[in-house]
Amino acid sequence: MASVAVVGAGVTGLVTAIGCARAGHRVTVFDRGPVPNPASASSDQHRALRVLRPDDVHGTLRMAEARRRWLELESLLRTEIFRPVGVVTAGTPDELAPVFDTAGRAGLPAVAVSPDALAPVVFPAGTAGVLDVGAGVLLAERFLRAAAEWLAAHPAVTLRPRCAVVDVGDHRVSAADGTVVDADLVLVAAGPGNTELVERPVTLYRQTMVYLRPPPQLAGWWTSAPGVGRIGAARTAWLLPPGGGTLLKISSDAVCREVAATTERDRGPWADRLLAEPILTGAADYAVVAVRDCHYAADPVGGGPMLVRIRPSVWSRPACGGTGFATAPLVAEEILGAVMEVKA
Structure with a gap:
């Protein structure tokens, strides 16, 4: 011991x-x-758990193992931890081809998704989606x-x-x-x-996240919706769907900035900038419930x-x-x- x-x-x-x-x-x-x-x-x-890593079979298999271990923890703790709703990544046909190739080499499922199937989400022009079936929300x-x-x-x-x-x-x-x-x-x-x-x-980063409540007419649709990534004006935005007591969360690399300390003052209109991103159709119908800044560290x-x-x-x-x-x-x-x- x-x-x-x-x-x-x-x-x-x-x-x-x-x-x-x-x-x-x-x-x-x-x-x-x-x-x-x-x-x-x-x-x-909530947090995203993505499995597929384009052009990285080893990384993909590692994330599949992470998912397996999360399911073990779910069983141990006897409470739902993982929502297996999948995560859709937007991309051009050339960008999505490596995702399907990696999925095939790793023996994991990936499904093509038309933007029409996710009408409440704004897909960048010229892109479609690929559903990472093994992914989901923690x-x-x-x-x-x-x-x-x-x-x-x-x-x-x-x-x-x-x-x-x-x-x-x-x-x-x-x-x-x-x-x-x-x-x-x-x-x-x-x-x-x-x-x-x-x-x-x-290297210390700060990122703004906005939590939304969908309009009543879309509440049912969102309960089984997947996460979606690589959307927004610069294709660096993402969303996590509501469900399991959570709200709809959006963010983007456009509002991620380097800071010297977690206590550093921040005067930018980051939430307004995020809400202006083309992420959701009819965005004005969504109620803003909360705004939060989070911090994370990275290898310099x-x-x-x-x-x-x-x-x-x-x-x-x-x-x-x-x-x-x-x-x-x-x-x-x-x-x-x-x-x-x-x-x-």
């Missing part, structure tokens, strides 16, 4: 804690807020609540809510209240701006998510947005493998 300390009770921290506890290890989870923390980067109504807030309840009831798990960590060393975590916890392995899975614990550079060199071993026993996984949420079970599996190496 190993001891594992997890700093940060977002999706990566909670999924990793569940995996380690199920493997028979002792786990302590720290968070500076409540568990789950509504202010965490992971907290959101009910993020529902998972975080269920995971926290499962961990709270597990005899090998100690949750330390409202307990800020001030220092991480090899095999050691020190909290602001003076508590020091020794561990065989430490995972720092804190918010994107909490780089002082690991001293590794990241490669631009993608980061999982870094910074000391022999310390791993870091800064919050990295929707991709980070979807791939959390894969990260947890890698961390569990590292725990086994430490004890070997």
